[in-house]
Every structure is written in C-alpha cells, then in structure tokens.
Amino acid sequence: MNEIERRRLSTSERFAKLREALANSEKILEQKACVYATGSFGRKESGSSSDLDLFIVGRSRSMEDGTDRPSLKRLDEICVKADLIYQTRQMGIPDFDGDGKYLQHYSVNQLTRSLGTPEDDVTNTFTARLLLLLESSPLIGVSIYEEVIESVIGAYWGDYPDHSSDFAPAFLVNDILRLWRTFCVNYEARTEREPEEKRIKRKIKNYKLKYSRLMTCYSALIFLLYVFGEKKTVSPDDAKLMCGMTPTQRVEHIVKEVSDDRVRETLVELLRRYETFLMATSVPEAELIERFSSSQDGADLNKAANSFGDAVFESVSAIGKGGRLHRIIVV
Structure with missing residues (x-):
C-alpha cells in the first residue's frame, strides 16, 4: 500500500467514526442541509495532526419579503456547530482554524446566485463553492450534498443545452x-x-x-x-x-x-x-x-x-x- 492509499484508508476510517458520532446532528439536518469537509479530510489525505475544514450548506426557504434564508434555522445551526466542535475534540482532531471563524453556513442559492458577482469574494461563497466542487467529501446530509453539487454544476453549465x-x-x-x-x-x-x-x-x-x-x-x-x-x-x-x-x-x-x-x-x-x-x-x-x-x-x-x-x-x-x-x- 503506497502513501496515497494509506492516507485514503486512514481518513475514511476517521471520517466514518466521526459521522457515526454525529448521528444527532444528522437528524437535525435531515432534508435541510449538509456538512462537507474540504482540505486534507476532503481530499482524503489527512495526517495525524490535520485539522478539519467544514462548511454547512443547505436548501433555501422563501420569506414574505421576497428574500430567501437557509432552511436550517439559526438555533439548529448552533446545535450542529456545537456538536461538531464537541465530537472533533473527542476524536483528538485539532480545533477548527481561526477559532471557528470559517465554519460558515450558506444556502445553495447563496452559492449559485453570487456566482460572477462582486459579493462572491466578500461573503466567501466563492471559496465555499469552488472547494465544494474540487476537494470536498460529505460528512453528514449526503442526499442534500448531492443536490447542492448538482445545483452548483447547473449554474456553471447554464449554456450547455444550446452547446451540448x-x-x-x-x-x-x-x-x-x-x-x-x-x-x-x-x-x-x-x-x-x-x-x-x-x-x-x-x-x-x-x-x-x-x-x-x-x-x-x-x-x-x-x-x-x-x-x-x-x-x-x-x-x-x-x-x-x-x-x-x-x-x-x-x-x-x-x-x-x-x-x-x-x-x-x-x-x-x-x-x-x-x-x-x-x-x-x-x-x-x-x-x-x-x-x-x-x-x-x-x-x-x-x-x-x-x-x-x-x-x-x-x-x-x-x-x-x-x-x-x-x-x-x-x-
């Protein structure tokens, strides 16, 4: 087994253990949002001292004023984040980078509607969207994760039907x-x-x-x-x-x-x-x-x-x- 394969196996085992520990958060997120990893865990090549880079992304819900908000409510988001912090510490994974500053929550509409706009960089949706496509692995909420991937690809492939x-x-x-x-x-x-x-x-x-x-x-x-x-x-x-x-x-x-x-x-x-x-x-x-x-x-x-x-x-x-x-x- 070479080093690439060894890291994949080791990361997958740790990921599976963490996913099992997050069963309560999985229920909170059900059909609303997903949590995906980027960085070395997303690439399936984490080492013993690697930290965990996570994003929360989910469906949107329409508001009376015409805007949309994430389907996952604020208090539920807090509960999920608290669970993520607790379970990663239990597994001996270093605390989230930037004291949790980058553990952010977006709706899929935020990722797709900001595409190509000046707000893309300011709100960090650019990084969240690109890392989702290039080096992510779903931790919990797999079905929503797949839905989000499909929506983001659809935004980039908007002209495909006319140029297939x-x-x-x-x-x-x-x-x-x-x-x-x-x-x-x-x-x-x-x-x-x-x-x-x-x-x-x-x-x-x-x-x-x-x-x-x-x-x-x-x-x-x-x-x-x-x-x-x-x-x-x-x-x-x-x-x-x-x-x-x-x-x-x-x-x-x-x-x-x-x-x-x-x-x-x-x-x-x-x-x-x-x-x-x-x-x-x-x-x-x-x-x-x-x-x-x-x-x-x-x-x-x-x-x-x-x-x-x-x-x-x-x-x-x-x-x-x-x-x-x-x-x-x-x-």
Missing part, C-alpha cells in the same frame, strides 16, 4: 484559475508583515500550498482537458464524475483511461512526486519545523516543490495539446 456538442466549461475553468491565484496572493500578503518567529511555519504552509492546493486546482483542469479532448465537449455528468473524485483519484482515472503512453508516464510521475510530498509531511510538526529551519533542508524541499509545479505544467501541456480548452486555460 462543443461545450467548453470556460466559466468554471476561469474560476478554478482565480482560486489558485487567490491562494497565492493571500500567502504573499500575509508573509510580508509577519514577525520572524512565524516565518518558519509560514514557509511550511507555502510548501504545502505548492503541492496540495496546486493538485486540487490543476487535477480538475487536467480532468476537464482530458474529457474535452476525448469528447470535444464536457457534460454536467462529466463534471459530477470529476466532483466525486479526490484530486489524486482524478489523475489516477486518466492514467487508466488514456491511450497515449507519454501522457500516462507524465501523470504517473506527477502522482509519484505528490506521494513524496505526503511522505515528507507525515512526520511530527516539530520535525518538519526543524527541517525548514535548516537552510539546506528547506532549500531542498522547496526545490522539490518547484519540480512538482513543473510536473503539473508538463501534465497540462501533454493533455491539452494546444486545443481550444487548453488555450482558454493559458490565455
């Missing part, structure tokens, strides 16, 4: 690229003003960004490129298939399907480099801090991360082959 034979998902592609660049910009904005004692941990975050977030975004682009190259279109069902896979599973799927040996070898090398990253980060945090405190070790790790970026570029180029969707990604 040659649909290129340009809107989603541009949002994926924007997400990746937002990750990069946010990192740079923070590092400029941080005190020296926090720089080592920030270097580790940057190192992980160059692998995990890059794989999250570009595995989706690689998948879409592959499907478009094979079918000359990308259907909503293709998008659902993509969303049902973790980032590494998308690459593995293409490895099994592709007939071009050169492309297959390029993708296998991409997975090999990613597995090396997972192995490097499987050590205790103190050991990782020590490695990045060493100028030589830190330089070696960053060099490997840059090489992974090269492997991603080679994969995109090998599959895109200069086609129409490839051009949309580049320009």
